[in-house]
Amino acid sequence: MSRVAVCGGTHGNELSGIYLVRERLKRREDGIEPVSVVTLMSNPRAVQLCVRYVETDLNRCFTRAALSAPVSEHSPYEMIRSQELNALLGPKGSAQAVDLLCDLHNTTANTGLCLITHSDRDWICLHICKHLQREMASTPVRYVHFDIPLDEAYSLDSVGKHGFAMEVGPQPHGVVRSVIFSAMQEGVQLMLDWICQFNSGTLFEGGSVDVFTMVKNIDYPRDPRTHMITAAVHPDLQDRDFCLLHPGDPMFLSFSGETLRYKGKEALYPFFINEAAYYEKGVALSLARKRRVEIPSVRSDTRR
Amino acid sequence: MASAFLPALGRLAVCGGTHGNELSGVYLVQEMERQRKEKGDGAWPIPVTTVLSNPRAVKECRRYIDTDMNRCFSRAMLSSPITDSSPYELQRAQELNNLLGPKESADAIDMICDLHNTTSNMGLTLIHYTSSDWVTLHICKYLQTKITKVPVRVLVLDFQISDAYSSDSVSKHGFTIEVGPQPHGVVRADIYFIMKEAVDMTIDWIHKFNSGTVFEGGDMEAFKFIKSIDYPRDPETRTLTAAIHPQLQDRDFCLLKRGDPLFLSFSGETVKYEEEEPLHPFFINECAYYEKGMAFHLAKRLTLTIPTVQVQKH
Numbered sequence: 001m002s003r004v005a006v007c008g009g010t011h012g013n014e015l016s017g018i019y020l021v022r023e024r025l026k027r028r029e030d031g032i033e034p035v036s037v038v039t040l041m042s043n044p045r046a047v048q049l050c051v052r053y054v055e056t057d058l059n060r061c062f063t064r065a066a067l068s069a070p071v072s073e074h075s076p077y078e079m080i081r082s083q084e085l086n087a088l089l090g091p092k093g094s095a096q097a098v099d100l101l102c103d104l105h106n107t108t109a110n111t112g113l114c115l116i117t118h119s120d121r122d123w124i125c126l127h128i129c130k131h132l133q134r135e136m137a138s139t140p141v142r143y144v145h146f147d148i149p150l151d152e153a154y155s156l157d158s159v160g161k162h163g164f165a166m167e168v169g170p171q172p173h174g175v176v177r178s179v180i181f182s183a184m185q186e187g188v189q190l191m192l193d194w195i196c197q198f199n200s201g202t203l204f205e206g207g208s209v210d211v212f213t214m215v216k217n218i219d220y221p222r223d224p225r226t227h228m229i230t231a232a233v234h235p236d237l238q239d240r241d242f243c244l245l246h247p248g249d250p251m252f253l254s255f256s257g258e259t260l261r262y263k264g265k266e267a268l269y270p271f272f273i274n275e276a277a278y279y280e281k282g283v284a285l286s287l288a289r290k291r292r293v294e295i296p297s298v299r300s301d302t303r304r
Numbered sequence: 305m306a307s308a309f310l311p312a313l314g315r316l317a318v319c320g321g322t323h324g325n326e327l328s329g330v331y332l333v334q335e336m337e338r339q340r341k342e343k344g345d346g347a348w349p350i351p352v353t354t355v356l357s358n359p360r361a362v363k364e365c366r367r368y369i370d371t372d373m374n375r376c377f378s379r380a381m382l383s384s385p386i387t388d389s390s391p392y393e394l395q396r397a398q399e400l401n402n403l404l405g406p407k408e409s410a411d412a413i414d415m416i417c418d419l420h421n422t423t424s425n426m427g428l429t430l431i432h433y434t435s436s437d438w439v440t441l442h443i444c445k446y447l448q449t450k451i452t453k454v455p456v457r458v459l460v461l462d463f464q465i466s467d468a469y470s471s472d473s474v475s476k477h478g479f480t481i482e483v484g485p486q487p488h489g490v491v492r493a494d495i496y497f498i499m500k501e502a503v504d505m506t507i508d509w510i511h512k513f514n515s516g517t518v519f520e521g522g523d524m525e526a527f528k529f530i531k532s533i534d535y536p537r538d539p540e541t542r543t544l545t546a547a548i549h550p551q552l553q554d555r556d557f558c559l560l561k562r563g564d565p566l567f568l569s570f571s572g573e574t575v576k577y578e579e580e581e582p583l584h585p586f587f588i589n590e591c592a593y594y595e596k597g598m599a600f601h602l603a604k605r606l607t608l609t610i611p612t613v614q615v616q617k618h
Contacts, residue, residue, distance in 0.1 A: 022543065023570045050595075108487040172423040172487030174591040178547040178568045228334060232493040253493045255335040276489035279365070 001099035001124070001162075001195055001300070005038045005089050006188060008104040010059050010156050011277070012046025015176040016168060016184045017104025023185075035195050038098070042085060042156060045077060050174055052277055053078055059103075059165075062158055064151040067092060082156075090159040093150060100124065101160030102191060104184060107169035108276045110239040112140035113187055116165040118153040120145040124162045124198075126209050126295045131194045132187055133209075139168075139183045142242060144271065144288065145213045166191075170239070173276055198300050206297040212242070212269055212288035219282040221252055221260060230254055233274045233284060241271045245287070252284070308438055308611040312514045313414045313477070315351040317404050318503055320419045322374050322471055323592070324361025327491040328483060328499045329419025335500070349511040353413070357400060357471060360392060365489050367592055368393055374418075377473050379466040382407060400471065407474040408465060415439075416475035417506055419499060422484035423591045424600075425554040427454035428498055431480040433468045435460045435526065439477045441610050442519050446509045451501055453494075454483075457557060458526040459586070459603065481506075485554070488591055513615055521612040527557065527584055527603035535599045536567055536575060545569055548589045548599060556586045560602070567599070 006024065008017030024039040041047055043058045054077045060066075061082035067090075071080050090097045113136065115129050126143065133141045144167075150158060157163030166187055171180045198204065220229040231252035232238075237245070245251075246267045252260040268287040272278060318336060320329030336354045339347045356362060358373050370391035376382075381394060382401050404413045428451060430444045441458070448456045465473055472478030481502050486495045513519065535544045546567035552560075560566075561582045567575040583602040587593060590600075 019544070019547075019570050027571070108490050170487075172485075172591055173489065174594065175423050175487075175589055176544070176547045177589070178550045178553060181547055181570065229331070229491075232331075232491045232496055235493045238492060238494070253497075255331050255496065256338070274490055274492065276487055279489065 001035060001199060003036055003038070003098045003100075004192070004195060005040065005098045005101045005160065006104070007040055007042045007085075007089075007101065007156060009044065009047040010042040010103055011052045011057075011105065011173075012043050012048070012054075013050050013052050013173040014104070014106040014171075015174065016106050016171060016181045018047055019176055019181060020104060020185055020188065035192070035199055037192065038089070040088075042103070043078065043081060052173065058082060059156055060154045062086070062092065062156055063154045064092070066154070085156065086159055092159045098160045099162060100195065101157050101163035102188065103155065103157045103163070103165045104188070105165050105167045106171040106173070106180065107167055107272060108172055109169050109241055109272045109274055111167060111169040111241045111271060112142065113183055114142050114144045114165075114167045114271075116144045116146070116157075116167055117163065118146050118148045118150070118155075118158055120147070120211050120213060120293060122162055123295055123298050125164050126211075126293065127198075127204050127298055128164075128191050128194050130207060130209055130295070131204075132190050135190050136183070136186060139186075140242075141187075143209055143211050145211050147213055198298070201300060203297055203299040206295050208292045208294050210290055211293045212271065212290050215268060215287050215289055217283040217286050218251070220279070220284045221254065229279070231258075231260060234259060237270065237285070238274060241273050242269050244268075245270045306611065307518065308613050309616045310439060310613055312615050313350070313439070313510050315353060315413050315415075316507065316510060317353040317355055317413050317416045317475065318419065319355045319357045319416060319471055321359070321362040322357040322418055323367045323372075323420065323488075324358050324363070325365050325367055325488040326419070326421040326486075327489065328421050328486060328496045330356070330362055331491055331496060332419060332500055332503065336503075348507050350507055350514065352507065353404070355400070355404070357418075358393065358396060367488070370394075373397060374470045376469065377401070377407065377471050378469040379407070381469065397471070401474055405474045413475045414477060415510070416472045416478040417503060418470065418472040418478070418480045419503075420480055420482045421486045421488070421495065422482055422587065423487055424484045424556055424587050424589060426457070426482060426484045426556045426586060428456045428502055429459055429482045429586070430456070431459045431461065431482055433461050433463045433465060433473060433478075435462065435528070435608055437477055438610050438613050439513075440479045441524065441608065442513075442613055443479070443506055443509050445522075445524050445610070446519070447502055447505050448524075450505045451498070454498055455557070458524065458608075460526050460528050460608075462528060513613070516615055516617075518612060518614045521610045523607050523609050526606055526608050527586065528606055530583060530602050530604055532598040532601050533566070534597045535594070536569065544594070546573075546575060549574060552585065552600075553589060556588050557584050557603075559583075560585050
């Protein structure tokens, strides 16, 4: 793998990635042989204003349709920017795209560190996950999968041949917490170490990784007339990302004190519980199925 | 101990959404308005007015539209002429001053509770301008005995009322109910219900006081604001070069001593507290204060002595 991209500030108020990109650029950390690393700030205008986005969510602008839509100077800023990033790091789906794109994010949910991708059989991403799980002592590391075909994958990480969002929480938007920054910094360093070892011909033994595949989203209860939410995530569910949720378990506590329970038939794993940015998208939490995925041993082809 | 006889309190205003992304207060005002629709004025044992202070900012889930509303209530701001190009919040502050004030007049409402959230780990903190308003201090004392899930602390700012710039300075007795930690743009059930209990107990105290209950005086602990400390910043770009140190993060109101860590730079260096006087940090890592150049505030702990109070009989 010869070209890697580390992107921060895709959302302008998710500060760990923004400060990590600034730190890497200051220390000129790119260009570690034998892999070249591009470090960049995805949404500089949003970063400047410390907002998630200026006109539209940049991390929804990387579908094939969005990347090929005609843009003019009247187009939303993020639509123009996504095409710029695709030209720089892609084009998505082509042989010129970067080998690995790591997109840095924070969440207000108590997710620990998650690698989020649209594939559950990308052995590179799965091996990197396994490596982080082995090496990161104090941070839980999980693999989250959104089952979307490449053309419809809407996030920046889908531009690389391999890619993932590295999501670390909990951290309020607009705030940088030292331990969250350090966890993200450690995650990125371990990822780059793995790539260097891989490139030098190291054999990474196969094994298994637990993969959480997104099944559905659950919205907040809302007033039918005003659309305002009428309940908060229940205290028994708050902060319990990736703890199994059973039918009948409390989900919401209304502002007048009533408990609302999970009415699904299948026990599932909740995550992104109470993410600030998802209120406007109508998502209180996401639910996933967990399954064990077997991964083969991998070794780079160093024959020349 | 001799009692201080004080007039009965008439009306309470509960204000939420002074900052549009501090959601516990927004939803508590929504819930109180629902209760009023359901039960009429009998919803509470005293007259209560509920106000959504900054509706445009609430709609957009932002702290403010043009300018921080909670800095618009000084005497100077409230009397400045309004034009079409005035900041939205200044116009709205003057509207609220007409509704609940006028500030410093006999017509001003008796009490305002202004509801706020913070990203700092401050539990329930009750913020006042002065250290000599016996009514608000007695309410704090009462909340300290009634609320046990989180620490309940009293912060005094010691401003002159005319200079006081926040919305609670419009009323005769006013204070801010600040609950954290909660990210802006998020409502946490535990934080919401702490705020609700604080408002319910405030209403309870006022009702009991007006009905003749004698509230014993005594000593109480308070924290007095001394100064703010900014983050270490790059001299050219002014961006932060360090975050709050993990050993200080979430330790609001602890005692900070010389040599204790304050910041951990993004390149791994520790910056320490160099001053002689041990002080108590608070508003540690509050999101909204990055742009105001404040990493945390420092306070001195003091003991206030308040008299026994009861309502003046007519």
